[in-house]
Amino acid sequence: MGRRLLLHADADAFFASVALRDRQDLRERPVAVVAHVVVACASYPARAHGVHAGMGIDEALRHCPELVLLDVPHGEIEEAGDALLELFHAHAPAVEPGSIEEAFLDPGTDDVETAVAIAASLRRRAASELRLPLTVGIGRTKLMAKLASRAGKPDGLHVIDAVRDRELRTSLTPDRVWGVGPRTLARLADLGVATLADLDAVPREELQQTCGAAMARRLRQIREGTDDAVVRPVTRRTSFTATGATSGYARPDRTPLELLETCVGRVCHRAERSGLAGSSISLTLTPASGERARVLRTSRVEATAQNEDWQLLARGLLERAPLPRLTGLGVTLERLVPADQVQGALF
Ligand SMILES: [Mg+2]
Known part of the structure; x- marks a missing residue:
């Protein structure tokens, strides 16, 4: 067997693509998904105007006055990230996630045609089942697979074959x-x-x-040509995180307690659906003052995925904290174990 072919799968303009799933009317328009006062993700039409992630909103609007601003759809992004990961696992035994929306896959083949067929299936299902554009790059090492996905963007499939591989290692x-x-x-x-x-x-x-x-x-x-070609699979999730912002661009503001309730609900729902239960929960509080985020954590409890249990514990944690004004809040359900191994209920 020759050298295995690796895939690098990467959703295009992920936050913007998720936000645009139910906004067909904005498909061709320049769109930026914004977090607080900064662009978190720009759609490809917006990028054509020079708008990019990390840019302040004022500057982005100077580049592109007709720019449409949308809030980060946190809950949908977390769900879409989980679904993408599931889709990756359905196409390869070894998956190494890089972020919520990209991963290296080792489908265990050295045959280009087979790898291309797997990549095409991934892209087809991402489009039809998740309504998300996904670019897949194929190469013999992680670097080559990633260079291939860069070359294929957006919404493409690109192969760096043995000949191109050799050329690139020179040029x-x-x-x-x-x-x-x-x-x-x-x-x-x-x-x-x-x-x-x-x-x-x-x-x-x-x-x-x-x-x-x-x-x-x-x-x-x-x-x-001896660089990293090993996909190190993550066999089981160790945490679920949900984040949200207290103030929105297009939606009403929320109190920290309302936000906490939403985020705890989301992590519990995702854990339950995956057959997992958490043993502790942590809150990441982002103060409006611009100070560093603070992390609060419960001690370890008997594992559960029960929403009511975690709502009580999380609320207790937040209420005990000397609360500064917050712009954002994150909830992480941690130390996950398979739910069927859990003995009794928490209370
Ligand atoms: Mg991406």
Whole structure:
């Protein structure tokens, strides 16, 4: 068998795509999903106007006065993330999630046609069952699979075959290797490294001194074709998180207690549906003052997925906290165990 082919599956403009599922009327319009005063995700038509994630709303509106602003649909995003993960698991025995909306998959094949068929099925089902555009890249290492998904975006399928793989290991510029920051890039430029092939002329120790042992090793491995090709599967979830904002752009404001109730309900619902129960819950409070978020956590209790149990515990936790004015709140149900292993009820 040749080298296994890996898939990198990545939902396109995920937050915006989820928000637009029931807004066909906005499909072709520039849309930004906003969190507080910042763009969390821009749709592709908005990106064409120079709007991108992390940009302040004022600046985004200067770039694109007709920009449509939507609130982050937190609950729908969490549900869509769970459904995507399920879809990934239905297509490969080994899935390593990178974030809520992307993952590496190892379907266990070295045959390009087979890998393409799996990728096509993933994309078809994401579109029909989840109504989400998904790009899939195929390559022989994680880097190559990810470069392929970048090349395929949006809503595409792209393969980096053995020939292209070899070419890239010569011609790739270091800025396209994920994890290489601006400082390392500047240092590599000082060494005369404009492409991976230029690494050949740099003495080993010099490269190590310039960008650190780990990065030096990784760059050499990429050049040689021995970089990371192992999908490390996550077998079971360890937590569910739900987040929300107290103030909205298009929806009414909510009190921290109302928000808490919604978020606790969402994590319990997701845990129950997955056949899991939590043993502790933590709250992440984001103060309006801009201070660092505070995390509060219950001690460990007997595992349960009962909404009423967690509502009581979470409310108690929030009410005991000296409460600053909040802009956002997150709830994480933690230390999950299979629900069928739980002995009795909590109370
Ligand atoms: Mg994405």
